[in-house]
Amino acid sequence: MTAEAILRLSTDPVLPFNTLDIALDIQNKLKDDPLRRPDLLAIAASFRTNSSLFQSEFMRPANDPKERDPSHMRMLNDVLRDLEKSFLIPSPPPGFSRNILFGLNRHTSGFAILKAAQEDVNRSLSQVSTSISSAEMLIFSGLELFENDGSQ
Numbered sequence: 001m002t003a004e005a006i007l008r009l010s011t012d013p014v015l016p017f018n019t020l021d022i023a024l025d026i027q028n029k030l031k032d033d034p035l036r037r038p039d040l041l042a043i044a045a046s047f048r049t050n051s052s053l054f055q056s057e058f059m060r061p062a063n064d065p066k067e068r069d070p071s072h073m074r075m076l077n078d079v080l081r082d083l084e085k086s087f088l089i090p091s092p093p094p095g096f097s098r099n100i101l102f103g104l105n106r107h108t109s110g111f112a113i114l115k116a117a118q119e120d121v122n123r124s125l126s127q128v129s130t131s132i133s134s135a136e137m138l139i140f141s142g143l144e145l146f147e148n149d150g151s152q
Contacts, residue, residue: 013068013073014073014076014077014080015077015080015081017080017083017084018055019051019052019054019055019080019083019139020048020051020052020055022051022083022101022135023044023047023048023051023052024048025101026044026047026048026101026132027041027044027045027048029101029110029111030044030110030111032110033110033111035124035125037125039129040125040128040129040132043129043132043133043136044132046136047132047135047136047139050136050139050140050143051139053143054079054139054142054143057143057146071149072146072149075142075145075146075149076142076146079138079139079141079142079145082138083135083138083139084099086131086132086134086135086138087099087100087101087131087135088100088131089113089127089131092113093113096112096113097112100112100113100127100128100131111124111128113127113128
């Protein structure tokens with residue numbers, strides 16, 4: 001990590017994760033992937049919709065010092081922390097990252113785990129689908145959590 005990234009993590013009130021950027025990255029990875037399926041595209045679209053709402057409704061107050069209720073900030077950071085964990089898989093193919101969002105290199109688009117596991121396509125698609133669904137459920141529960149939070 002660079003010193004700038006470490007400083008940002010330690011001083012910013014909200015973890016530096018942009019949920020909409022993650023959702024758009026997922027949709028772009030699936031767009032040209034020959035292994036994409038309609039159910040994956042639907043999950044990715046739903047994740048994007050909920051991420052957009054989450055980012056606009058619940059992350060925006062974090063940018064205004066007057067609206068930084070400590071419990072709100074804690075709940076927000078918990079959702080963002082768990083969001084990143086949604087994309088970790090327990091046993092990636094040898095030589096690959098546990099985080100399915102990381103590609104093989106900058107020139108390779110799509111999910112590296114899908115490219116590496118052609119012979120085990122169903123297992124890999126299931127892991128990608130489960131990760132996206134888990135992330136979407138976290139965003140959805142975050143939406144519900146903040147909608148029911150009386151401090152707003």
